[in-house]
Amino acid sequence: xxxxxKEPWPWYIAGPLIALMMFLLLFFGKNFGLxxxxxxxxxxxxxxxxxxxxxxxxxxxxxNLILLSGVxxxxxxxSEYMSSAAPMDLNSDIIIELQSLGIKNxxxxxxxxxxxxxxxxxxxxxxxxxxxxxxxxxxxxxWAGGCTSGHAISGLSNLQLPSLIAVIGFFxxxxxxxxxxxxxxxxx
Amino acid sequence: xxxxxxLFAGLLLGIIFTKSEVVSWYRIYxxxxxxxxxxFGIIGSAIxxxxxxxxxxxxxxxxxxxxxxxxxxxxxxxxxxxxxGGTIFGLGWAMxxxxxxxxxxxxxxxxxxxxxxxxxxxxxxxxxxxxxxxLPH
Numbered sequence: 001x002x003x004x005x006k007e008p009w010p011w012y013i014a015g016p017l018i019a020l021m022m023f024l025l026l027f028f029g030k031n032f033g034l035x036x037x038x039x040x041x042x043x044x045x046x047x048x049x050x051x052x053x054x055x056x057x058x059x060x061x062x063x064n065l066i067l068l069s070g071v072x073x074x075x076x077x078x079s080e081y082m083s084s085a086a087p088m089d090l091n092s093d094i095i096i097e098l099q100s101l102g103i104k105n106x107x108x109x110x111x112x113x114x115x116x117x118x119x120x121x122x123x124x125x126x127x128x129x130x131x132x133x134x135x136x137x138x139x140x141x142x143w144a145g146g147c148t149s150g151h152a153i154s155g156l157s158n159l160q161l162p163s164l165i166a167v168i169g170f171f172x173x174x175x176x177x178x179x180x181x182x183x184x185x186x187x188x
Numbered sequence: 189x190x191x192x193x194x195l196f197a198g199l200l201l202g203i204i205f206t207k208s209e210v211v212s213w214y215r216i217y218x219x220x221x222x223x224x225x226x227x228f229g230i231i232g233s234a235i236x237x238x239x240x241x242x243x244x245x246x247x248x249x250x251x252x253x254x255x256x257x258x259x260x261x262x263x264x265x266x267x268x269x270x271x272x273g274g275t276i277f278g279l280g281w282a283m284x285x286x287x288x289x290x291x292x293x294x295x296x297x298x299x300x301x302x303x304x305x306x307x308x309x310x311x312x313x314x315x316x317x318x319x320x321x322x323l324p325h
Contacts, residue, residue: 005207011226014208015233021201022234023241028193029252035288038313045310053317066191067198071289074202075211075296082207090214091223098217110212111285111294116301126301129283134291134305136280138312141288143273143323145263148287151274152231155263157238162263162270169274170281171220177282178220185283 006084022153030063033150035141037061037068101186115186125188144169205293213285220282269325280312 022032039054040061047054088107098106103114113120120126141147144166146155152170155163208230209215218224244250245258252258281287284305286294291309294302316323 008209009204009207011208011229012233014204014210015230015235016237017204018201018230018234019237019241021197021204022238023245024197026241026245026258027250027252028197029254029256029258030194034292038288038309039317041310042314042317047314047317050314051317051320053320054314063191063194066194067201068292070195070198070200071202071205072198072292072296073195074199074204075206075293076202076298077199077296078203078206079297082203088209088212088214091218094214094218094221094223097221098214107214110206110209110214110297111299112213116213116299118300121301121304130301130304131308133280133283134308135312135315136276137284137288137291137305138280138309138314139316140273140275140277140280140312142313142316144270144277145273147277147289148231148281149289151270153234153238156235157242158260159239160263162265162267165267165270166274169271169276170278172271173275173278173280174216174220174282175278176275177279178217181279182217182282 006082007086008084008088018153019157022149022157025067028063031150032154033146034064034068034071035137035147035150037064038138039142040065101183103186125185128185128188140173201289202293202296205290206297211286211290211293211297216282216285264325266325269323272324 025032040058043054043056043058088110090107095106103112106112115126115129121130144151146166151163151166156167205211209226210230215224215227219227242260250258284291286302286305288309291302291305295306
């Protein structure tokens, strides 16, 4: 049993579990959406002085910040006590493609060392990916009013057309980046 | 202390995100290249399970833990903010390989570089709030 938990979890376990977490939050009287925490943090940091958008009762969102601290802690527990040393089971075409883009051992760890190891922060492409990617995530999720949890999971589960438009947007952006811009950034 | 249940819910989410490899840049790269079913399976099965759950909640009028009814607020009917904002987010998702939950989970996984992503995402959120009136919604 313990060994089974240490293996990577298949999609048909993870997907329904995420939906059950959404149900649990609804049952607690809350909505599943993680990106709104970024707005709450800005409000706590005093962003209300610059924009009305950040002047709201952020104390009503404390539950979500507590949830988010669990999301960090869960990552720690999973990597510390539940990880297996086996490499990831990636698509073979993708492995060859990434090697040609300069990533030496695709799938050996969860993320490519070349891009996300701590010292990558000080490289040009690391900076572009981390800072550029972060800014786009923060700006885009708030403009769209939600991220993968709020739109793709909660919104589509409730058959919301706006969420479908948002998810189509996620893919337009993601495909454009992966096909056209990532090869350029990775070659820097 | 009643809020401790949210810590446990988050903890489970962080474990699910890590063990299902949703936090992996490689999985997001594969998804946007349509070369693996894994991410589509996760998001798809979550939505199908979610649709069933929400239908049951509505039909059976299931109440929340506080005894109040579970309400669903419909999203604003418009398209610009969803399409434009969604596209911007998609660009960032493909760059970092992580969405707003996993950027925090990865910090817990020991990837300290993601503290830079979190901080930058806060700046991005701030910029949205600052320019909110100039953007189409």
